[in-house]
Amino acid sequence: MPFGNTHNQLKMNYTAEQEYPDLSKHNNHMAKVLTPEMYANLRDKQTPSGFTLDDVIQTGVDNPGHPFIMTVGCVAGDEETYEVFKDLLDPVIEDRHGGYKPTDKHKTDLNPDNLQGGDDLDPNYVLSSRVRTGRSIRGFCLPPHCSRGERRGIEGLSVEALGALDGDLKGKYYALKDMTEEEQQQLIDDHFLFDKPVSPLLLASGMARDWPDARGIWHNDNKTFLVWVNEEDHLRVISMQKGGNMKEVFNRFCTGLTKIEELFKEKGHEFMWNEHLGYVLTCPSNLGTGLRGGVHVKLPNVSKHEKFGEILKRLRLQKRGTGGVDTAAVGGVFDISNADRLGFSEVELVQMVVDGVKLLVDMEKCLEAGQSIDDLMPEQK
């Protein structure tokens, strides 16, 4: 039960078989991995804060999934979840992150100087550039499990840290429950405002409890650096701007994140991170870098090419509509971003986006000119 830990033993009055969920119609990573034997072995365990296996899997039990989209179906309630329930989460991670093994090490690289190029994506095609990730504050429970007091603690620490940013990162915090109507409208117009989650994937895990208490949005005065507090993760950090200068976006992203981390450390707090899983976030799909770097780009011709899907796959990129995940592209404009999160560093992932988008734009120009793109086909990265 979200936040609760006092009835963790109630289910022990029944056998594992009696409690095992019916996953016969399910198609998500959790359901593929959770055998009755595994359930029996893990069901009497809990993390130090009292998060149990049933808490981990509730969202996956409640949301059987879609025949074509494979959702993760489990969440972490705290940092220790990934350790206590590794028998479940390691195979889920391996399946979701392209074969990432329990013994693999993840490389973190937030040095923007290591990015080659990226400052010259053609703004006639690349309409906007954006990089996002998440961060969790070590010692606090994650959104599925945190109490109101913890969530407020996270908000307080975050607002304090963000309040110390200066220069082009100087900004302001807007608490969801205190914002005025004008502030709200401005945030909507800027496409910054996030709403109470409606996706049953999130609701079933308990992340929307007590909304909008301790939730808010911080952004810098220039509106190019944005932090969401207590939505799906403790912090979601976004750097973005119009046009194709991904280098600048990534620069600001790295600088901002590094500064925020320093400010937290000054107060005796650090981000959840380890050398195996990288940055630890609520959903296993966001482990490692938690990074999605992408552009909104006009590709009306390339997107109709029969090999579009194959090209993206080789470039390790994915497409979405410009409304975000699960939306369709409108007017030939696509959201193109890295498909991977874990097992590659931040620099490597953004490099793939920069190089891949450059190629896609070149292909688009070729097709516009009536030329073939056969000799531009990339190798599998």
Add this chain to the structure above:
Amino acid sequence: MASSFARILSSKRKVGILSLVGAGSLTVGFFLNREQHVNAGAQVRRIYPPSAEYPDLRKHNNCMASHLTPAVYGKLCNKTTPNGYTLDEAIQTGVDNPGHPFIKTVGMVAGDEESYEVFADLFNPVIKERHNGYDPCNMKHPTDLDSSKIRGGQFDDKYVLSSRVRTGRSIRGLSLPPACTRAERREVEKVVVDALAGLKGDLAGKYYSLTQMTEQEQQQLIDDHFLFDKPVSPLLTCAGMARDWPDARGIWHNNEKTFLVWINEEDHTRVISMEKGGNMRRVFERFCKGLQEVERLIQEKGWEFMWNEHLGYILTCPSNLGTGLRAGVHVTLPRLGKDPRFPKILDNLRLQKRGTGGVDTAAVGNTFDISNLDRLGQSEVQLVQTVIDGVNYLIECEKKLERGQDIKIPAPISQFK
């Protein structure tokens, strides 16, 4: 109150173990030493003091928010029921759903029978507000399912299109929908389905499990207006009642389609007796007979319904305590429905109107769903009689208006008899 609960729990301990059958069966053994495994009195996880955890209820308008002061929160926040249910869990739905300026929702639920006892300092004032002054501390709730006491109850079919009585029942010893484990929910299903299978005559029927029904069965149940869906109301989903859907949920109805039981929706069971036309008397007779039969059948196996003399039948939502009964008709009142005195007449008769789509719907045309306002403090017989007398009065008014005669607002009837 506490001692009666202790007695109930200890009598359950004397119940014999149900046999645990072999592989593939979900029959549950009811362990004599159940309390060994239960986290009775487990420490609630607390890093912050109650003042840091107290919810922000400034924009809230529900019964829970009206009565959950910081002092009450501080007193109760570290308590747990024997099953481990906590205050934060009980109030979560009210924290998540601030309410509506015009509709006052309850804003809290019970996770088990003991919730009403352990969190009485909050439940009691909420119950008092919701049930118009009924005080669980010093009042007793009468239960009366003797349908022979009903006078009249056969309405003119020209006005009354259908008649219906519903209530809920909870199986003592098993957690309620906000808190139950999957195995507990499956046990509720098994206990109730076993009992229903023992019904005979005009009550004989069939169970349709939500996980196993065929497409044809599903379509038939939709056409009969019997099928219930996964709750979408955030009032219910925030309380955790939709977990593991559709596991262990189902619908049972008799062959004649006049007696229907929902299993594991908002309560362990919801029991509905209904038919077309105005024979409320027969609907209530079947209702009482069916309920008493089901109770007898579960008692044969060592189970009983949650009930006590202060709160009557125990259900998930405090608004359904007592009788949990809503008896109503769909009635056509073209003239009275437009009369400005209609709301006051209903009020004095202790009736409420809804649209024919159920709570929160508007009336379509001239047909209204008219039912009893009260649930707790009066017996089933009393409430159904109130509906019968009231609907008779409404039909009389309609007839008077048809004849061009004037109508009178009746004197308000008393609430607690």
